[in-house]
Amino acid sequence: MxxxxxxxxxxxxxxxxxxxxxxxxxxxxxxxxxxxxxxxxxxxxxxxxxxxxxxxxxxxxxxxxxxxxxxxxxxxxxxxxxxxxxxxxxxxxxxxxxxxxxxxxxxPGSALREGFDASDAIYLIMPDRFANANPSNDSHPQLQEKADRSNPGGRHGGDIEGIIQNLDYLEDLGVTALWSTPLLEDDDPAYSYHTYAQSDVYKIDPRYGTNEDYRRLATEMEKRDMKLIMDYVTNHWGAEHWMIKDLPTYDWVHQFPGYKNSNYRMTTQFDTHSSKVDTELNENGWFTSTMPDLNQSNPLVLNYLIQNAIWWIEYSGLDGFRVDTYSYNEKEGISKWTKAVMDEYPNFNIVGEVWMHDQAQISYWQKDSPVGAIQSYNSYLPSVMDFTLHDAIMVMFNEDEQSWADGMVRAYDNFANDFLYNDIYNLLVFAANHDTNRINEEFDGDVDKYKLAMTLILTTRGIPQLYYGDEIGMRGDKPAKGDADIRRDFPGGWAGDEQNAFTEAGRTQQQNEYHSFTKKLLNYRKNNEVIHTGKLLQYAPLENVYVYFRYNENDRMMVVINNNPEAQPLDLTRFAEGLAGATSGKDIISGEQISLDQNLEVSGKSPLVLELK
Incomplete structure (x- = not known):
């Protein structure tokens, strides 16, 4: 010690x-x-x-x-x-x-740093599973869990240097921001690779590298005009945290006394009918027995968390936070924490994990929410995650036929509820992440369905987020095999890997089909302002075909997502409002010029993204 x-x-x-x-x-x-x-x-x-x-x-x-x-x-x-x-x-x-x-x-200019926004595309990695450039730090003598790549749920050795060495791959793909799951020290005896049970919040886990390595990552990303987002945990620490082992105060963590698990009922935070016992168990219960719940009602705890967050932004040159389990925090405490960070950096961005399945409930947690205002609550949180869109994506592209509520209607209905949000451009949109099933598992390796999902994610309103490996068709079955299966190693990230999917030559033909499509769309949206901040005009789906437009004063684009297995004709007179007189459009995927003065036919299970002229 x-x-x-x-x-x-x-x-x-x-x-x-x-x-x-x-x-x-x-x-x-x-x-x-x-x-x-x-x-x-x-x-x-x-x-x-x-x-x-x-x-x-x-x-x-x-x-x-x-x-x-x-x-x-x-x-x-x-x-x-x-x-x-x-x-x-x-x-x-x-x-x-x-x-x-x-x-x-x-x-210079630190206070006015620009956070991530809708002009960015975020790539989410689990650092232990991405790339291992420094095998010498795979294990550490003073930390309990040692590397064992043969164990799916063990530590595999990915590190910060591995991320740095593959930034060119991400830049070429079209990524502009990187969200890494936590990198701070986690001394749990097992499953520590996810790093959400932290044991020291002022120190990068030495199995990933050093504090200086993390700052160097931010510097290398800045050279490429890319942004770094830290995954920050306010709700809990790990049971191995040095302060948990010698508590400053009895009420530094919530005690019952000792441990009691959360009931995970986040709705109690705003439910006007909620019982006190349910409310307390959600807010104060521990996320798991190895993650003691921090008591943000204790001013010492809250101040410690505020200072630590600001310290990492200033020290590392961060561009944003993703806050884990945001809606499990005490809502008044997390509001004060968020406001303090945003007061220090008014152009910063923070996205909170609010894993709920109702737009009104998610909206409650966004800054200046019209829903939160009903109870005079303001979280000051700029961005929330669009979990309802994720829910729709997980099922609708497997629904070949449209009914009143199935198929592409799910997407249409999701966006119809945008009136509930204060800022729709500051919603994080995603198909999958490190906690959900792999999207390509849900689609059973169907690249056409992947293209439909990515077209939607990368052209609708909000900030798109991709999960590492989705762009090469990586699969994983969480229900059948657990978390480790959706967090497999990226092929080529380890010396001696049979395949190196970081290179075109190292990818299979199918992997390159996934990759080239993703790269084309990402690089198109990178400098296309109409996708970043343009208004959204959508049409009710017919025959499982969803059509929408993004437009501003200068530019206009048309997106067609045909989720029907059969080719579908479109009567363009129906879309006169969206076309606004355009007679042709450039298909940004194929590069072809398409006439819009007659009916348009779209192939089955395929998207069309048209830059209108």
């Missing part, structure tokens, strides 16, 4: 007396909007010491808790220049200690 502590301080260039085992945050920045910083000092009986600072640094509060190993010291940094300020801890009859607290110089 001691070796680990000194390694932590060594990495940040800090030398301290052994009595001070940790200080968090380890440093801050000059000129931040959040200039009142609460430093957490940790060490054996450290609360017995008094605190003094240089005259120019004001201590506005000192907080002790029932655990004498913690001391919370609030300092004012407003007006202080970048420098190192020695904070001294002293006790009569004992040798005094000092901590060199550094205020760093901010990067």
């Amino acid at each position: 001691k070796n680990y502590i000194f390694l932590f301080f060594f990495l940040f260039g800090v030398s301290v007396n052994a009595q001070i085992e940790r200080v968090e945050p380890p440093f801050w920045w000059s000129g931040m909007n959040r200039s009142e910083i609460q430093l957490m000092f940790y060490g054996n009986n450290i609360a017995e010491y008094s605190v003094s600072t240089p005259s120019e640094m004001i201590v506005s509060n000192i907080r002790k808790t029932e655990n004498p190993n913690y001391l919370f010291v609030t300092v004012q940094t407003e007006g202080l220049k970048p420098a190192t300020y020695n904070i001294r801890l002293s006790k009569k009859g004992k040798k005094s200690m000092s901590y060199p607290f550094e205020l760093k110089q901010r990067e």
Whole structure:
């Protein structure tokens, strides 16, 4: 433990007396909007010491808790220049200690950084399963779980360097933003590869790399005009977190006493008829027995989470957060956390995982929601995930015939409810992610159905997100084989792999068909403003054919998704409003020019994306 502590301080260039085992945050920045910083000092009986600072640094509060190993010291940094300020801890009859607290110089324009938006296309990876460029860090002597690629649910060795070495692949594909599942340390004895049960939230898991490696990833992405999104967990930590093992306060986590599992009833957050026992169990119950639920009603906890989030944005140069299990948090606490981050970075973006199956319930959690306003609630969360569209995609492309509620009507009905959202362009749209079944498993490897789904995701309103490997047809059956099957290794990410799907020559003919279609659409939308922010005009589907338009003052496009196995004729007079006088259009997939002055026939189970002239 001691070796680990000194390694932590060594990495940040800090030398301290052994009595001070940790200080968090380890440093801050000059000129931040959040200039009142609460430093957490940790060490054996450290609360017995008094605190003094240089005259120019004001201590506005000192907080002790029932655990004498913690001391919370609030300092004012407003007006202080970048420098190192020695904070001294002293006790009569004992040798005094000092901590060199550094205020760093901010990067120019840091406060006004632009977050991800509808002009981006996000690629989601699980780093342990993407690419392993540094086998020497696959296991770590001070962390419990060792690498075992033969175990589907074990650690396989993917790392940050593997991501960096494949950024050219992502850029060529047309990706503009990367969301990685968490990279912070997770010392669970098993299944730690998902990294949602974190054991240190100021440290990248050394099996992925170092804090500096993560910052280098952001820098390399910036060179390519790509954005980095961190998967942030506010609701819980892992049972192996060092603070969980020595709680600062009894109520740092929710206790019953001890563990009780959540009932997962997120509807209790707004249900006017909900019982207190159900509401409490959803908000305060643990996500699992290995993920203690953080108590955001405790000001020390909430402030710790706010500072940690801002620290990672500033340190790494992040462009966004995806917040795990957003709607399991205490809704007042998560609202304060979100507002604090957005106040510091007004152009930043945060998308919350609100895994619900009703548009009104999802909308409740978006900033300035007309639904949330009914209860005078505002989460300040800019973006939410369009899970209802995902639900539709998972079934409708397997429905060859249209009924009143089946087939492409599912997509039409989903967008018909957009009036419930405050900002439809800030919805994350996706076919699948790391928690859902693989989309190509649902389609049984049918590339035509994949093309229909990707056309919808990449041309409708909102911010599209792809799951790694979907672009080469990767499959996985979660119901039958569990999470590990939908989180397989990307072929070619490990030395010695029989196949390297990162290259055209290394992919099969079918994989290249998936890939080339995805690449064509992604690169088309990259610089096409009408797809980013254009209005959506949709027509009620007929014969399982869904037609919609995206348009602005200068440009217009027509999208046809024929989910019918048979070719279907379209009477173009019906779409006069959307065509707005256009007589021809360029098919962006084939490059052909198509006349629109007569009936149009669309092949079975195929999309058509027309740039109108």
